[in-house]
Amino acid sequence: MSNYAIETVGLNFNFGNQHIVKDLSLQVPIGSIYGFLGPNGAGKTTTIKILLNLLKSPADQVFVFGKEINSNRIATLKRVGALVEQPAIYGHLTGRENLINRCILLGIKKSKADEMLALVGLTEAANKKSSKYSLGMKQRLGIALALVSDPELLLLDEPTNGLDPNGIIEVRNLMVELATKHQKTILVSSHLLAEIERTATHVGIINKGQLLFQGTIDELHLLSKPMLEIEVDQVENASNLLIKSGFEIASQSDKKIIIPFISSKESGEINTLLIQNGFTVSSLYQKRKDLENLFLDITKNN
Numbered sequence: 001m002s003n004y005a006i007e008t009v010g011l012n013f014n015f016g017n018q019h020i021v022k023d024l025s026l027q028v029p030i031g032s033i034y035g036f037l038g039p040n041g042a043g044k045t046t047t048i049k050i051l052l053n054l055l056k057s058p059a060d061q062v063f064v065f066g067k068e069i070n071s072n073r074i075a076t077l078k079r080v081g082a083l084v085e086q087p088a089i090y091g092h093l094t095g096r097e098n099l100i101n102r103c104i105l106l107g108i109k110k111s112k113a114d115e116m117l118a119l120v121g122l123t124e125a126a127n128k129k130s131s132k133y134s135l136g137m138k139q140r141l142g143i144a145l146a147l148v149s150d151p152e153l154l155l156l157d158e159p160t161n162g163l164d165p166n167g168i169i170e171v172r173n174l175m176v177e178l179a180t181k182h183q184k185t186i187l188v189s190s191h192l193l194a195e196i197e198r199t200a201t202h203v204g205i206i207n208k209g210q211l212l213f214q215g216t217i218d219e220l221h222l223l224s225k226p227m228l229e230i231e232v233d234q235v236e237n238a239s240n241l242l243i244k245s246g247f248e249i250a251s252q253s254d255k256k257i258i259i260p261f262i263s264s265k266e267s268g269e270i271n272t273l274l275i276q277n278g279f280t281v282s283s284l285y286q287k288r289k290d291l292e293n294l295f296l297d298i299t300k301n302n
């Protein structure tokens with residue numbers, strides 16, 4: 001039996017003569033929250049649609065729970081739930097009615113609707129028209145709809161897009177609960193590194209349809225080592241002092257020195273060293289690389 005919920009093997013996909021997905025080999029372990037990360041237009045939605053067989057892949061390139069998707073379409077899709085683009089919600093119906101509708105459609109007992117409402121934290125809003133829901137509530141209802149058939153694998157395409165901070169936290173917590181308490185495997189796409197870092201156990205990064213990195217979140221952290229940004233007066237002199245004291249300078253501008261972050265203790269020591277030598281440190285903070293800088297590093301290392 002395959003240990004992967006999803007495996008693509010050198011997947012290629014074209015729209016006309018545009019090569020959108022290039023030799024993509026994803027491996028999504030069963031039980032993982034797999035962050036599928038890439039900038040707008042990288043090919044995330046296209047890949048997710050291929051995984052749902054909404055776009056047809058070449059034979060023997062896409063496997064869901066070890067089964068080739070084209071030749072096992074119905075059997076594999078039964079094990080998959082998805083939220084791609086806008087959730088298909090009827091605004092004139094309540095949250096509960098939307099879910100009951102889906103239960104009827106799938107031949108599932110209606111009591112499942114209340115179970116799903118509780119799971120996504122919408123019990124109190126169950127009888128409210130869904131057009132009155134906030135964006136975050138609509139996303140959670142969308143996830144509840146995807147969960148009605150009790151799929152083992154959930155594909156979520158940018159589920160936090162357009163949500164306010166509260167909505168983002170709600171969806172994030174829900175994903176963690178679904179993975180840890182309900183043993184779902186989740187593939188979640190995003191264009192924000194920070195968003196993926198908070199929930200994912202595994203990460204795949206694509207750009208222009210190509211996989212740049214795939215690994216565990218710890219492996220990603222090794223790549224996206226944080227930096228310490230120091231805003232200080234007399235940057236040139238301060239920089240010389242740090243070099244003399246054995247610190248590696250990553251870069252400097254007219255107001256700021258950036259060095260690799262090692263520990264909070266060391267950051268404190270740097271602060272003390274600068275102040276004792278008469279410099280004015282106006283701020284000193286740890287900063288992680290954003291996706292763009294991470295790309296630069298990955299391509300440089302490749």
Ligand SMILES: Nc1ncnc2c1ncn2[C@@H]1O[C@H](COP(=O)(O)OP(=O)(O)OP(=O)(O)O)[C@@H](O)[C@H]1O
Nearest residue numbers: 015020038039040041042043044045046047158191
């Ligand atoms: N139906 C289509 N026909 C032709 N080209 C398409 C079609 N759908 C997507 N594309 C193109 O495929 C490329 C990848 O798009 P895709 O939506 O998969 O990217 P994405 O990573 O999901 O980005 P976003 O976050 O912006 O949706 C883009 O250049 C897009 O213009």
